[in-house]
Amino acid sequence: MKTLRTAALLVFFCLSALILGLNQTATAAEKSQLETILKRGTIKVGFDTFKPWAMKDKNGEYIGFEIEVARKLAKDMGVKVEFVPTKWSGIIPALLTGKFDIIIGGMSITPQRNLKVNFSIPYEFSGMNIVASKSKAGDRTTLQDFNTPGTTIAVRLGTTAAEAAKNFLPKAKKLYFDEESQTIQELLNNRVHALVASNPLPFTLAQEYEGQLYLPLENDFTKEPISFAVRKGEHDFLNWLDNWVRVNMSKGWLQNRYDYWFFTSEWENLIQ
Amino acid sequence: MPSQSNRKNIRFSLLDGAILVLLAGMTGYFFFKAASGLNYHWKWEIIPQYLLRFDSNAGEWRLGLLSQGLVTTLRLSIWSTLLAMLVGVAMGLFRVSPSLFKRLISSTYVGLIRNTPPLVLIFIFYFFIGDQIMTALHIDDFVYSISDKTKSSLAFFFGPMNRFPQFLSAVITLTLFEAAYIAEIVRAGIESIENGQWEASTALGMRRSQSLRYIILPQALQRMLPALAGQFISIIKDSAIVSVISIEELTFQGQQLMTTTYRSFEVWTTVLVMYFILTFLCSLAVRKLELTLRRD
Numbered sequence: 001m002k003t004l005r006t007a008a009l010l011v012f013f014c015l016s017a018l019i020l021g022l023n024q025t026a027t028a029a030e031k032s033q034l035e036t037i038l039k040r041g042t043i044k045v046g047f048d049t050f051k052p053w054a055m056k057d058k059n060g061e062y063i064g065f066e067i068e069v070a071r072k073l074a075k076d077m078g079v080k081v082e083f084v085p086t087k088w089s090g091i092i093p094a095l096l097t098g099k100f101d102i103i104i105g106g107m108s109i110t111p112q113r114n115l116k117v118n119f120s121i122p123y124e125f126s127g128m129n130i131v132a133s134k135s136k137a138g139d140r141t142t143l144q145d146f147n148t149p150g151t152t153i154a155v156r157l158g159t160t161a162a163e164a165a166k167n168f169l170p171k172a173k174k175l176y177f178d179e180e181s182q183t184i185q186e187l188l189n190n191r192v193h194a195l196v197a198s199n200p201l202p203f204t205l206a207q208e209y210e211g212q213l214y215l216p217l218e219n220d221f222t223k224e225p226i227s228f229a230v231r232k233g234e235h236d237f238l239n240w241l242d243n244w245v246r247v248n249m250s251k252g253w254l255q256n257r258y259d260y261w262f263f264t265s266e267w268e269n270l271i272q
Numbered sequence: 273m274p275s276q277s278n279r280k281n282i283r284f285s286l287l288d289g290a291i292l293v294l295l296a297g298m299t300g301y302f303f304f305k306a307a308s309g310l311n312y313h314w315k316w317e318i319i320p321q322y323l324l325r326f327d328s329n330a331g332e333w334r335l336g337l338l339s340q341g342l343v344t345t346l347r348l349s350i351w352s353t354l355l356a357m358l359v360g361v362a363m364g365l366f367r368v369s370p371s372l373f374k375r376l377i378s379s380t381y382v383g384l385i386r387n388t389p390p391l392v393l394i395f396i397f398y399f400f401i402g403d404q405i406m407t408a409l410h411i412d413d414f415v416y417s418i419s420d421k422t423k424s425s426l427a428f429f430f431g432p433m434n435r436f437p438q439f440l441s442a443v444i445t446l447t448l449f450e451a452a453y454i455a456e457i458v459r460a461g462i463e464s465i466e467n468g469q470w471e472a473s474t475a476l477g478m479r480r481s482q483s484l485r486y487i488i489l490p491q492a493l494q495r496m497l498p499a500l501a502g503q504f505i506s507i508i509k510d511s512a513i514v515s516v517i518s519i520e521e522l523t524f525q526g527q528q529l530m531t532t533t534y535r536s537f538e539v540w541t542t543v544l545v546m547y548f549i550l551t552f553l554c555s556l557a558v559r560k561l562e563l564t565l566r567r568d
Contacts, residue, residue, distance in 0.1 A: 040416060055532035058321055060337055082434055085528065086518045090395075094518075097403050099438070181530035208313070271532050 032236045037101055042080045045070045046095055047105035048088040050180070051201065052261045054105065057270045065261035069123070070104045072253070073244060089158045089178065092116055096231060102241075106198070108160040108224035118234060119227040120241035123254055127220025128164045131202035131213050132194035133187055140216050146194060147171045154183040154192040164222050165196045187213070198224075200262050306537075315535055319542050322529060338539075341525030342546055344431055348439075348521055349508045351430075352446035356507065359451035364458025370480070378455060385452035390513055394445045398517040402441035411437050435520070442514040450507050457503060461496035462488060494565055501558035505551045512547075522546060 037043045047054045047066055054064040062083050074081035084100045095103055095117060108126060109119045130146065140146060146153070151172040155162040156179065165174050175192060177183045184205065186192045195202070199220060206215045228241050248254050261267065307314065322336040335343065366378035385393070406412060415436050418426070423433040431439055465488050473483035515524035526543040530536045 042416075049528045049531040051532050051534075056337060056528055058325060059327065059334075060340065084435075084518070085520070085524075087516060090399075090516070090518075093399050097399050179527055179531060181527075181534055181536045184534055185536055 033101055033230065033234045034237045034240055037077070037079060037237075040079075042082050043070075043074050043077060043102065044082045044084050044100035045074075046084050046086045046091055046100035046103045048086055048091060050088075050106055051204075052267070055271055063267065063270060065124075065257060066104050066106055068257050068261075069254070072248070073104070073241075076244060077240075087178075088156070092229075095229060098231075101230070102237075103229040106226055107229050109227050110160060110163065113229070116232070117229040118232050118238055119229055120238055121245050122225030122227050123245040123249065124226040124258055125223050126198045126226050127224070128161055128196055128222040129199050129202040129220045130194050130196055130216055131187070131205045132216050133190055133192075134212055134214050136190050137193040137216070143168055143217065143221055145216070149173070151194070152192040154186045154195040156180050156183055156197065159198070160222075160224055161196045161198055168221060169196075314538070316538055318533060318535060319538050322539075322542075337525050337529055338522065338542060338546065341520060341522035342550070344519065344521040345508065345511050345550070347429070347431055348442060348446065348511045348514065348519065349504075351443045352450060352507050352511070353504055355443065355447040356450040356454055359447060360454025361458055363451060363455035364462070365484075367455060367459040368462050382452045382455050385449055386456075390445075390449050390510060391516065393449060394442075394513060394517060397445045397448075398438075398441050402437075402444065405444075406437045406440070411440065431520075438517065438519055442511075442517060442519045446507065446511060446514065450503060450510065453503055453506075454500065457496050457499045458492075460499075461492035464495055465491050497558070497562055497565065501555070501562075504558070505554050508551050508554065509547065 047070075049055050050064075050066075052064050054062055054066045057063045062085075067083070070081055070083070082100075084094075086094045086099065088105075091103060091105065091107075092113065094100065103117070106124075106126060107113070109122065113119075130143070132140065132146070137146070137151075147169045149171050151169070152175060153165050153169055153172050154175045154177060155165045157176040162174070162176060165172070172193075175183075175186065177186070180197065180201065183192075183195045183197070187195045187205075188209065194216070195205075202215060206213050228245075230237050230241070245254075320336075322338045324339065325334055325336045326332075327334045363378045363381055366374040367382070369375055369378075415423075415433050418433070426433055430436055462484075469487055469491070470483060473487040478486070511521060512523040515521060515527065518524065522543055526539050530539050533539070
């Protein structure tokens with residue numbers, strides 16, 4: 001009995017060592033990510049649902065600015081595209097553990113994120129804005145009006161909106177939520193004075209709930225660079241991405257698509 | 273149980289009436305408050321298309337987003353239930369085994385799983401352990417190597433094959449988590465059988481495995497059934513938790529839908545009703561099974 005047990009343990013340890021060993025060789029043998037994608041014939045794209053960056057239409061297909069960018073990118077690369085929807089709060093760990101090759105999800109560059117991933121040159125800029133409750137926040141018109149200890153702000157966790165709120169409104173109390181719809185509900189229920197989010201959400205909200213919400217600021221108070229994120233050390237891949245952005249920016253394709261998704265509502269009937 | 277006499281004696285007392293009126297009043301008040309008190313534009317008409325929609329390109333009816341999510345929830349629950357049953361029964365038998373080694377293994381397992389929150393367990397499993405297993409077994413390469421035809425037929429059982437590694441991670445985590453509870457149910461069921469039964473079967477010359485199979489387990493199973501049923505229904509509900517690792521099941525689809533349409537209340541209510549229907553049907557089925565197994 002005792003020998004049997006020892007043998008079983010031995011087999012177990014050998015197996016675990018084998019698994020770990022295989023893993024090591026697998027990572028060592030891996031070539032550049034660009035090669036891997038081309039060989040596989042599919043690029044896996046990580047993103048989360050953000051209107052109008054990426055969303056599901058009525059037929060269950062993904063549409064949106066990011067989705068179009070990802071499709072064009074894959075087409076130019078000559079590979080198929082596979083979308084991997086991922087919760088925003090776990091998107092960087094998912095990239096690092098290889099659940100997908102690239103984040104195309106309206107991700108703004110921040111130094112903290114940059115410590116963990118590599119960014120391409122920005123292909124778009126996004127601005128933060130505030131939408132506030134008329135009854136609760138009165139008629140405030142500057143950012144400073146909201147920077148008081150009595151003010152409560154709702155933001156989505158892990159977004160640059162959360163960071164912008166932290167930096168621009170340090171005195172205000174912040175409530176963090178996992179989903180954008182929750183922040184909106186808090187605002188509509190008058191539990192917070194305002195919400196900070198990237199455009200065009202504040203704009204659309206102020207339009208839909210005209211009697212209740214308003215835009216205190218005329219212009220966005222930040223301008224943040226939006227980039228592709230890949231795992232660290234992928235220089236070949238990054239070089240390709242940088243030049244892809246340069247080419248498509250110079251042709252005006254990126255601006256054209258951005259204007260379509262952000263400043264028109266032609267696509268609105270595709271989703272509801 | 274005298275079920276026939278129950279049927280004869282249905283009487284409606286004043287108290288019953290009062291309670292019913294009170295309940296109706298409270299429900300009415302709740303809906304009134306929900307409709308008027310919340311600053312919210314209700315738009316129920318957008319929901320049906322997410323359950324069932326007409327695809328004009330293909331010219332046929334297709335499942336909507338939420339129904340697709342429900343199907344994934346079902347797939348997840350069925351696989352986890354089957355696997356959890358296997359692991360759970362094995363661990364439960366280990367729990368009552370005469371071998372100290374087996375008892376130690378199972379009590380460590382049960383103790384470890386029962387005292388950790390499932391959410392944390394899922395994250396750890398998905399990001400660290402699951403990844404190691406998937407890479408070691410070359411699941412990814414396997415998925416890319418199979419033909420499109422095999423893919424579509426396998427998709428019936430496992431959902432879209434390109435998301436198979438994630439699906440597998442979710443199933444394994446759910447299995448590990450639920451099996452710990454099933455193990456305890458099995459242990460309690462076996463321990464509830466009187467010692468005399470063991471002694472009698474030994475006296476008849478049965479080995480331990482034989483007495484377990486012919487004498488103890490058939491009796492224990494009947495006692496375990498209600499608790500097991502509760503656990504299976506729990507699996508369906510707990511499957512909502514894997515939405516955090518982006519498995520496209522009912523809760524995840526609901527959340528995605530809310531982010532694009534900003535219709536939180538309508539979507540949450542629909543999701544709630546869908547879960548309820550699913551679990552309620554399961555309860556009914558188990559109740560039926562219990563009645564059939566009853567031996568009087």
